[in-house]
Amino acid sequence: xxxxxxxxxxxxxxxxxxxxxxxxxxxxxxxxxxxxxxxxxxxxxxxxxxxxxxxxxxxxxxxxxxxxxxxxxxxxxxxxxxxxxxxxxxxxxxxxxxxxxxxxxxxxxxxxxxxxxxxxxxxxxxxxxxxxxxxxxxxxxxxxxxxxxxxxxxxxxxxxxxxxxxxxxxxxxxxxxxxxxxxxxxxxxxxxxxxxxxxxxxxxxxxxxxxxxxxxxxxxxxxxxxxxxxxxxxxxxxxxxxxxxxxxxxxxxxxxxxxxxxxxxxxxxxxxxxxxxxxxxxxxxxxxxxxxxxxxxxxxxxxxxxxxxxxxxxxxxxxxxxxxxxxxxx
Amino acid sequence: xxxxxxxxxxxxxxxxxxxxxxxxxxxxxxxxxxxxxxxxxxxxxxxxxxxxxxxxxxxxxxxxxxxxxxxxxxxxxxxxxxxxxxxxxxxxxxxxxxxxxxxxxxxxxxxxxxxxxxxxxxxxxxxxxxxxxxxxxxxxxxxxxxxxxxxxxxxxxxxxxxxxxxxxxxxxxxxxxxxxxxxxxxxxxxxxxxxxxxxxxxxxxxxxxxxxxxxxxxxxxxxxxxxxxxxxxxxxxxxxxxxxxxxxxxxxxxxxxxxxxxxxxxxxxxxxxxxxxxxxxxxxxxxxxxxxxx
Numbered sequence: 001x002x003x004x005x006x007x008x009x010x011x012x013x014x015x016x017x018x019x020x021x022x023x024x025x026x027x028x029x030x031x032x033x034x035x036x037x038x039x040x041x042x043x044x045x046x047x048x049x050x051x052x053x054x055x056x057x058x059x060x061x062x063x064x065x066x067x068x069x070x071x072x073x074x075x076x077x078x079x080x081x082x083x084x085x086x087x088x089x090x091x092x093x094x095x096x097x098x099x100x101x102x103x104x105x106x107x108x109x110x111x112x113x114x115x116x117x118x119x120x121x122x123x124x125x126x127x128x129x130x131x132x133x134x135x136x137x138x139x140x141x142x143x144x145x146x147x148x149x150x151x152x153x154x155x156x157x158x159x160x161x162x163x164x165x166x167x168x169x170x171x172x173x174x175x176x177x178x179x180x181x182x183x184x185x186x187x188x189x190x191x192x193x194x195x196x197x198x199x200x201x202x203x204x205x206x207x208x209x210x211x212x213x214x215x216x217x218x219x220x221x222x223x224x225x226x227x228x229x230x231x232x233x234x235x236x237x238x239x240x241x242x243x244x245x246x247x248x249x250x251x252x253x254x255x256x257x258x259x260x261x262x263x264x265x266x267x268x269x270x271x272x273x274x275x276x277x278x279x280x281x282x283x284x285x286x287x288x289x290x291x292x293x294x295x296x297x298x299x300x301x302x303x304x305x306x307x308x309x310x311x312x313x314x315x316x317x318x319x320x321x322x323x324x325x326x327x328x329x330x
Numbered sequence: 331x332x333x334x335x336x337x338x339x340x341x342x343x344x345x346x347x348x349x350x351x352x353x354x355x356x357x358x359x360x361x362x363x364x365x366x367x368x369x370x371x372x373x374x375x376x377x378x379x380x381x382x383x384x385x386x387x388x389x390x391x392x393x394x395x396x397x398x399x400x401x402x403x404x405x406x407x408x409x410x411x412x413x414x415x416x417x418x419x420x421x422x423x424x425x426x427x428x429x430x431x432x433x434x435x436x437x438x439x440x441x442x443x444x445x446x447x448x449x450x451x452x453x454x455x456x457x458x459x460x461x462x463x464x465x466x467x468x469x470x471x472x473x474x475x476x477x478x479x480x481x482x483x484x485x486x487x488x489x490x491x492x493x494x495x496x497x498x499x500x501x502x503x504x505x506x507x508x509x510x511x512x513x514x515x516x517x518x519x520x521x522x523x524x525x526x527x528x529x530x531x532x533x534x535x536x537x538x539x540x541x542x543x544x545x546x547x548x549x550x551x552x553x554x555x556x557x558x559x560x561x562x563x564x565x566x567x568x569x570x571x572x573x574x575x576x577x578x579x580x581x582x583x584x585x586x587x588x589x590x591x592x593x594x595x596x597x598x599x600x601x602x603x604x605x606x607x608x609x610x611x612x613x614x615x616x617x618x619x620x621x622x623x624x
Contacts, residue, residue, distance in 0.1 A: 029526045030448045037439035037458075040496025044473065045461045051472035062478060108368055114361045122365050124610065125372045127617075131602035133555040133574045136595045143382060143592060144375045149393045151378050183375065187617050194618040214357070235463075243465035246557040250578050279467045279558075286471050287562060296471045303468045310463040314456055 049303065055296035062290050073297035083298070085273050086281035089174065089248075093241040093277065096178050101185045101240075102233040109193040110218065123193065130186035134246040141180045142167060142254050167255035170274035177247050177275065181240070188233050195229040196222055228316060235313040242306050245279040252276075278302060376599075383592040390589035404593045411590060412580060414573070414597070421572040424486045424560070425553040431494035432549045437542065439496075440504030441530050445516060455505070461498035466558055474562060484567045489559045499552070500545045506619045507541025508534060544616030547605055554601055573598050 056073055058066035077083045112122055129137060145152055145166040153163040164172040199222055207217045223230075249268060256270035268284055269276030282302065286295025382390050383404055385397040408414060442448070443455050477488040511534060519529045535542070553559075557574050564570035580594050606613055 026446070026526075027448070030442050030446055033438040033442035033446070033526075033530075034454070036435045036495045037501060040435065040492060040494075041457060041461060044492045044496060045457075045464065045469060045498075048469035048472035048476075051475075052469060055471055055475075062475060111361060111364050111368060115365045116358065116362075118362070118365060118369075122369045123614075124606075125369045127613070128603065128606060129372055129376070131551055131606060131613075132599050133557070133577070133602075135555075135557055135574050135578045136598045139577070139591065139595045140375050140379050143588065144378055149391065151374070151395060154393060154395070183372065186372070187620075190614060190617045191620065194614075239463055239465070243467065245467070249557075249561075253578065279465065282467050283470075283558075283562075287474070287565075292471050292475070299468045299471060302465055306463060306465055306468070307460075310460055313463070314459055 052296045052299045052303070055293055056300045058293045058296075060292040060296075062292055066293065069293065073294045076294065077297065077301075082269075082273060082276060082281060085269075086276050086278045089274065089276055090242065090244070090278040092174055093178070093244050094238055096174070097181055097241040097244075098234055098237040100178060100182060101188060101237045102230060104182050105185050105188040105192050105233060106230065108189045109196055110222070112189075112193055113196045114214075123190070126189050127186035130184045132184065134184070135250050137184050138177075138180050138247045138250040139254065141176065141183065142251070145176055145179070167251045168271055170272040173251060173255070173271060173274045177244070177251055180247050180251075181244075188236065192226065192229055192233065195226040199225045231316060232313065235309055238309045239306060242302065242309070243279055244277050245283065248275040248277045248280050252280075379592045379595060383589055383596055385589045387587055387589060390587065390592075401589065404589050405597070408590050408593050408597070411587075412576060412594075413569075414576070414594070416569065417571050417573045417576040420486060420564075420570055421554055421574070424489060424556075424572055425550045427490045428493040428497075428553045429546050429549045431490065432497045432500045433542065433546060435493065435495050436497055436500040436504055436545070437535065438530065439501050440508055441534055443501065444505045444508035445511075445513070445534070446526070458498050458501050458505075461496075462502050470558075470562060477563070483563050485570060486560065486564060486572070488563050489553070489556070493549070497549065500549055503545045503548065503616060503619060504538070504541060507538050507544075511537050540612055540615060541619075543609060544612040544619075547609055547612060548616060551602055551605065 055066060057068060057070060059069045059072075060066040108126060112119060112126070115122060132140070144150055145163075147153055147163055147165050147168070150163075156163045166172045166176040203221050203225075204217055207221055212220065252268055252270040252275040268280055268288075278298065279302070282295050282298040285291045285298065378395065381395060381397055384400050384402060385394070385404075386399060386401055389398055443451060443458070473488065474483065477483050482488055515533050515537065516529050519533045524532065554572075555574055556572070557578065560570075560572045560575040564572075564575065568576075577594055577598050580591055
């Protein structure tokens with residue numbers, strides 16, 4: 001369509017021909033710049049997404065060709081008790097991590113923003129743990145929360161509180177993992193802190209003249225202004241919770257005393273499947289039992305849920321992009 | 331400690347460094363006490379890990395917090411217990427190649443998404459964001475299937491190769507940086523007769539250097555810390571393990587020796603600390619860009 005239009009244009013006048021050649025070159029430039037990414041996206045996201053959905057309707061063990069089974073994999077989910085356990089565990093993390101991470105990071109950032117000295121040091125200390133490998137961070141808490149010998153046990157002892165068994169107790173293993181996740185939430189803290197420091201100073205000064213105290217200024221000015229960043233924090237936390245895998249596997253296998261984390265399915269979810277998250281069960285089905293069809297069905301479910309969470313964020317970004325482009329330079 | 335560079339972006343210019351009236355003093359004390367408590371809360375776990383790592387085998391089992399003797403040799407002894415140098419080599423292979431590949435593939439795409447006008451650009455950017463948010467487990471089955479039919483499972487190549495074509499997070503982050511470069515610089519270069527490629531190489535890349543550095547750091551650390559990927563593809567091939575993957579089994583294999591397990595734990599954190607010490611500004615700037623300027 002456009003190609004023929006261009007040719008007519010070009011035939012008419014000389015300057016138009018130049019313009020059309022420039023346009024063709026521009027198109028070629030874009031194509032050249034985007035080509036690797038387009039190929040990569042198609043091969044590593046486009047194809048596998050479609051294939052996952054197709055596999056989810058089959059019985060496939062990686063060796064024999066896939067066999068069409070209709071909705072059998074999806075129907076089996078409702079009968080699979082461990083699937084329901086995994087959904088329950090992951091929902092626990094979605095709710096707990098969304099609330100705790102955002103509230104915690106907001107609280108820490110609000111305090112750090114008000115510090116007059118030592119900001120840099122405190123900020124560095126808050127941020128550094130988030131750079132640690134998740135395996136290492138989990139093992140760090142394994143040491144700190146160790147019953148009888150760990151430092152936290154000792155600290156609680158001073159207050160006459162008996163320490164729970166944490167990673168060895170089905171009731172406390174998830175809170176233990178949540179503690180790890182809070183320790184490494186410094187990146188979200190930095191994002192929120194930057195947003196707080198971006199709030200125009202004049203707004204605070206105006207409120208101060210009206211007699212608003214620290215708390216009221218925070219509630220009426222800081223919070224509403226940084227709410228887009230808090231939304232990012234919520235969506236980010238949901239995604240983090242949905243893909244929670246490493247910390248759960250490491251906590252489970254370390255607490256069980258298993259020597260071989262990679263080959264031994266017995267210890268995934270230890271204790272009593274309390275750390276069996278959705279991705280852990282997906283991994284077990286797909287890559288330990290080689291039930292690729294069932295794993296694909298679970299992956300499809302995970303995709304639908306994380307897509308919904310992403311759509312929430314994208315909607316906000318779209319709004320922001322439109323505002324950006326509405327400017328005079330566009 | 332040189333905290334000067336850290337503080338200058340964080341603090342607003344203000345004359346009131348020292349509070350004057352009693353209420354302000356109380357407020358100052360309260361805020362700084364909480365700040366100190368927070369700093370301790372984040373730092374103490376690492377301190378405990380360090381103190382345990384230098385204890386003797388026997389003492390690491392006790393509730394003692396302070397080492398009776400300092401066994402610095404533990405950091406060397408762990409190299410005898412496990413082929414850590416091999417794991418280190420695998421980790422470096424994965425992280426360095428992935429980062430190099432990412433830089434080659436992501437900078438052009440980020441530039442096209444940030445600075446060139448073309449139909450479908452917004453849609454393409456949304457696809458990048460979508461890919462960035464997708465849990466890696468969603469696409470794991472077909473990808474494993476493909477790599478397995480190519481005979482490449484059991485190696486790190488299935489993890490490295492994609493970076494030479496597409497890495498959603500890096501493209502996203504770089505695009506956010508390049509958008510902030512004033513268009514007038516690029517226009518000026520074009521007036522001087524530069525092509526888009528020349529403008530990219532001569533103007534945009536040098537100006538986006540802090541952003542490129544931050545993206546490279548995040549990419550390096552992401553791959554260094556990655557657990558799911560190496561477990562999926564090399565779980566049954568111990569000679570291909572990365573440090574992060576090996577660490578998870580170290581605790582199990584040597585679970586009697588807390589001190590050594592903690593020494594290895596600390597060793598896996600070294601790159602993060604070193605990179606951060608040298609490039610803290612890039613980190614802070616980069617992490618801020620992922621959230622605020624969405």
